[in-house]
Amino acid sequence: MKEYLLGNAAIARGILEAGAGVVTSYPGTPASEIVESLAPVSKEYNLHIEWSVNEKVALEVAIGASWTGVRSATIMKHVGLNVAADPFMTLAYTGVKGGLVVISSDDPFCHSSQNEQDSRRYAQFACIPCLDPADPQEAKDMTVYAFKLSEELELPVLLRPTTRVSHARADVDVGKCKTKKSPTSQEFVKNPARWVALPAHARQRHSVLLDKQNAIKTALKNAPWNQHLLVLKGDTGVIASGISGLYAEEAIERLESDVSILRIGTFPPPDDLCAEFIKHVSKVLIIEELEPVLEEYVERAAREHNPELEILGKNT
Template identity: 80%
Template sequence: MVMREYLLGNAAIARGILEAGARVVASYPGTPASEVVEILAPLAKKYDLHVEWSVNEKAALEVAIGSSWTGMRAAAVMKHVGLNVAADPFMTLAYTGVRGGLVVIVSDDPFCYSSQNEQDSRRYAQFACIPCLDPADPQEARDMTIYAFELSEELELPVLLRSTTRVSHARADVEVGQPKETRATPQFLKNPARWVALPAHARPRHSVLLEKQDAIKSALEKSPWNQLVLQGRSELGVIASGISSLYAEEAIKQLEAEADISFLRIGTFPPPEGLCSEFIRHVSKVMVIEELEPVLEEYVERVARVHNPDIEILGKRSGHIPREGELDPYIVRNAIADMASLPLVEPPSQSLREAAAILPPRPPALCPGCGHRAAYYAMREAFGTDAIFPSDIGCYTLAVDMGTIDTCLCMGSSITIGCGIRFSGEERDICCSIGDSTFLHTGLPGLLNAVYNKAKITVAILDNSTTAMTGHQPHPGTGVTASGDKTKSVSFEALARALGADFVETVDPYNVKATIETFKRARDYQGLSVVIVKRACVINERRAGIMRKPFMVNENCTGCRECVEFGCPAIEFDGDSARINSLCTGCGVCAQICPNDAIEMVK
């Protein structure tokens, strides 16, 4: 009997991991990939599966590698920029290879919905000379995940499964099977010539990797996710990959009454040379459609030089397909219509663009009662607006309009960028802000670097006891594992002191005066200072049943707007005075910053 479930794309990937019989799954949370582990974690004990939130993506991949080297199947899950963090083991792993199937699951983010760039992870697969699978929908995401483990073991190489935001967060009816419950017995087999990446060992292992390239091509040539549909009378063709292939297929059906267009759908990288060459010989003009980088287009150009040098190739290089952002059915439909000299259609999003021109902007904001807002307010009061404020990746960057976030580059960069600014000769005060999970991810080396090189900066660790931005996942500072088991909770104070910081103070941002005074002492300290601003995430507090009485504006309000400019969504300006709405969580910070005692707790 066929079983079907209505699944999120990431849930389909999680299902594929279960059905493939993986033993270890490790990840660091990052949108759009977070749900894979969130779905697997509650099932870990039932299926004898080790699921963990690792401290960062490098650690996650190395945990998965260790499992694979015992002969067990394993997966490392991360967002695209996480692969940058894991790149060191990722590249050398292609040399050493694997025993148990190892799948690196990466979700790219076209249009930067929740990321600082929109890099294309297929480039990493090219760089490492390993196979890459590019699912177009949740069904393929599940099927390709299972196949990726099989292919990994067949080739003894890691396999990259590259999803995108649209695939990871789409929902579809997915045909599923039963989770695999029988596994081999784990055993690490000592083999220094393979597992110890010394130069003398790496050179022959590189040769082994290069010799496997023909086997990779042969395996993917037979893949069911590469499909060729030739139209006998057509000189026009479309080659597409990933979710773009669904858009292209839909557009070709819409235009079939007016034009015969051959179609080649690609789901694997490297693409199948046999199908590509057959397709290229059949048409005189081809459009290559893919999101982000022209990876497929470059491959088509190379094949065309051999099999049809006169073919006209359209795509990103010709300007027909944008190289940045997310594609959609209208972009793809109009690009194909343009190639076929057919009328274009106006996308309905035009009306949204017109509406955006007249609607007031609504930038993302910190939650009502968020301790980060109070921390940044106190930081600004203590350091002044002329100070320099390097910041980091996390929900606290939503406070960018408060004037206390001047830089944000990548995970853990705030402290080291602050060091560079100081060492360049900049004399203004520098206060870096970094979240608790981000500090554990890649902030520790930065703080050690600052201590070692005597940087006079202040580091504010914003500890809200969760990885809030990606869905409130636990981290080593929370005392809870991914599976909900209690574990040791690390102390940020102890970590900072162990790394050599002498000035370390902890403060509750809900106490505004104390927080301002703490930041002033940190500012004036002649050396590196660390301020740990500790207040649990207000969302988690409410989930735990912690409720406070709300506040209200009384008759003392003069309309000075001091509280409104604080930026809390619970505070509005109604005519001549402020008003506190039902979003109030009772943090009481606004009452402390009001110069007229016009805000008080509801009695």
């Protein structure tokens, strides 16, 4: 079944399909409509939903729910992640029990914000996975996937929609919304060595986090949002992330150019797919919104797989 949805409403739909029990947020464009879409159906789906006093408190409430086994999401705009940075960074050490998705909506071009920030940098900093949707369909599907990935890895997952994804409208294939137990029916099991971030515990949990990095790459390796189209005639390629990939595809089609394209929707990007792609081209253009996160990754990959590769992007 298809529904015509705003990008943020598609994310809200993904939260319902995933069976989340707690959703917290502090309002801020371009993220506000997610909670506004959920509020009218919160009783129907037994969903605890709240506007918190700030983003830090919003994340901490979601963490508490996750530690009892309840799937939870916390929603904010990019500058709100600055406010939530303290518990966000430590959460990567303690990990989660119920799936926890941090939705941080970036605002390229400062449409309604005091600055531009790239939330992918926070995911890099915390050593957790990040998903970068290109359209409302991917936003919904990635939301559902993010909860599963979070529980598989026992880590929070960052979803990073940008303004033009959050506020686009499109037909979205939707699934069935899940019913769930009351959030209060879950139980917190004490385990100070894991949940209490004292220095002695934190050192051990940091090692656990570092050991999970290969598991993160393996889990994301076959994600359907990483895909390429190789053109045998041309020696030029485009690597793009998020909605930038759709812009690139449209431009290539209009120009009728023999250009290969690799679209990336997950961070860290898949090593094998990127290596295969850059081996087939002599020049590559990197297109992404805000920071050169993808470009820096391609630069590192090229040193091993194609040292002569000409890379065009924000750093050149």
